[in-house]
Amino acid sequence: xxxxxxAVSTLAWRNLWRNYRRTMIMLLAIxxxxxxxxxxxxxxxxxVDNMVTQALDTLPGYVQIHAPNYLDDPSVTHSxxxxxxxxxxxxxxxxxxxxxxxxxxxxxxxxxxxxxGVTLIGVDPEGEQALGFDIHDITQGRFLVGxxxxxxxxxxxxxxxxxxxxxxxxxxxxxxxxxxxADRGFRIVGVFRADLESRxxxxxxxxxxxxxxxxxxxxxxxxxxxxxxxxxxxxxxxDKIQAETDARVSSWLELDPYLSTMMRVMxxxxxxxxxxxxxxxxxxxxxxxxxxxxERIREIGLMQAxxxxxxxxxxxxLLESLLLLLLGLLAGNLLAVTTIYVLRDGIxxxxxxxxxxxxxxxxxxxxxxQWPDLVLANVVVIVLGIATxxxxxxxxxxxxxxxxxxxxx
Numbered sequence: 001x002x003x004x005x006x007a008v009s010t011l012a013w014r015n016l017w018r019n020y021r022r023t024m025i026m027l028l029a030i031x032x033x034x035x036x037x038x039x040x041x042x043x044x045x046x047x048v049d050n051m052v053t054q055a056l057d058t059l060p061g062y063v064q065i066h067a068p069n070y071l072d073d074p075s076v077t078h079s080x081x082x083x084x085x086x087x088x089x090x091x092x093x094x095x096x097x098x099x100x101x102x103x104x105x106x107x108x109x110x111x112x113x114x115x116x117g118v119t120l121i122g123v124d125p126e127g128e129q130a131l132g133f134d135i136h137d138i139t140q141g142r143f144l145v146g147x148x149x150x151x152x153x154x155x156x157x158x159x160x161x162x163x164x165x166x167x168x169x170x171x172x173x174x175x176x177x178x179x180x181x182a183d184r185g186f187r188i189v190g191v192f193r194a195d196l197e198s199r200x201x202x203x204x205x206x207x208x209x210x211x212x213x214x215x216x217x218x219x220x221x222x223x224x225x226x227x228x229x230x231x232x233x234x235x236x237x238x239d240k241i242q243a244e245t246d247a248r249v250s251s252w253l254e255l256d257p258y259l260s261t262m263m264r265v266m267x268x269x270x271x272x273x274x275x276x277x278x279x280x281x282x283x284x285x286x287x288x289x290x291x292x293x294x295e296r297i298r299e300i301g302l303m304q305a306x307x308x309x310x311x312x313x314x315x316x317x318l319l320e321s322l323l324l325l326l327l328g329l330l331a332g333n334l335l336a337v338t339t340i341y342v343l344r345d346g347i348x349x350x351x352x353x354x355x356x357x358x359x360x361x362x363x364x365x366x367x368x369x370q371w372p373d374l375v376l377a378n379v380v381v382i383v384l385g386i387a388t389x390x391x392x393x394x395x396x397x398x399x400x401x402x403x404x405x406x407x408x409x
Contacts, residue, residue: 167188
């Protein structure tokens with residue numbers, strides 16, 4: 001007896017619902033497993049993306065240009081000249097979304113009551129905003145209005161540490177190229193907030209030209225930060241810039257090895273996570289199909305006696321498994337996408353904010369669903385599901401017709 005594809009498919013579908021309670025339980029297990037795969041992957045992706053984009057938006061940029069020894073000794077003595085025409089030309093390339101130059105030196109900030117070590121950053125406000133600084137992060141006062149602005153913008157946490165307030169004068173001291181102390185009084189004109197308290201406490205912004213004058217640097221800068229269009233592949237941009245300058249060009253992958261390693265590990269972890277989750281589910285799937293085999297031994301023997309080939313029996317049981325998996329995938333995908341959509345405004349984890357900050361993550365988590373992850377989850381379920389179904393199908397096809405028919409149901 002030769003059964004066509006449609007006939008075998010119809011038979012597999014009907015057999016699937018002969019014990020609908022067991023089928024529904026297995027569907028629920030597969031759906032929850034698929035939901036867990038996709039949703040937890042989206043949460044982890046969101047955490048890593050948040051850590052990376054937050055770090056890139058605050059200071060580094062996708063690529064940075066420094067003097068050869070600056071990263072080893074970030075002092076004012078290791079500075080860069082202003083960009084020359086050849087460098088300006090490559091900075092105007094379509095690969096570059098925005099760029100800015102900064103003066104960035106360690107400094108000491110002192111109020112009437114306290115003093116703290118900070119990083120003083122002299123910026124061009126327009127370039128800084130183009131690179132990612134959000135003007136809405138200013139909670140008091142204003143941001144700088146130009147490279148010649150004589151004001152100072154500090155973080156909320158630092159404002160508390162110094163026991164001062166908006167409008168008060170403070171003193172900043174650093175070292176000039178001659179290794180002498182350079183100091184200047186600034187008035188606090190703005191206070192910014194950040195997702196990480198460490199940034200609020202350690203970074204202060206001043207006008208680039210004002211800082212250059214204070215330190216006697218002329219037109220030199222500490223770094224040139226460049227933003228591209230794809231933070232996951234910054235090396236293409238870095239290589240193009242390096243070809244036009246003798247300075248040291250570094251992508252953020254090199255500047256922040258912790259985040260770059262985390263992003264690379266994440267890709268492997270996603271696959272491991274999906275495989276582990278489905279391996280747990282596979283025991284239930286194998287059990288369901290094996291029970292179906294034991295319940296239908298006489299039926300299998302009868303079909304073989306009527307001429308049904310063992311290969312067709314294997315095909316029928318694999319098709320039952322595939323239908324079960326597809327139904328579970330459909331429900332699991334819909335549940336996961338719906339959950340991610342509902343939580344699109346973020347998951348508040350402020351209760352563990354300090355622990356997250358130690359990892360460089362914000363207290364609000366935004367799930368990020370990437371289509372490759374969605375496809376990978378479905379492929380893993382189908383491939384492993386079919387693989388685990390081979391044993392019950394092979395078992396069903398090995399029965400001899402006479403022995404199978406002779407068995408009691």
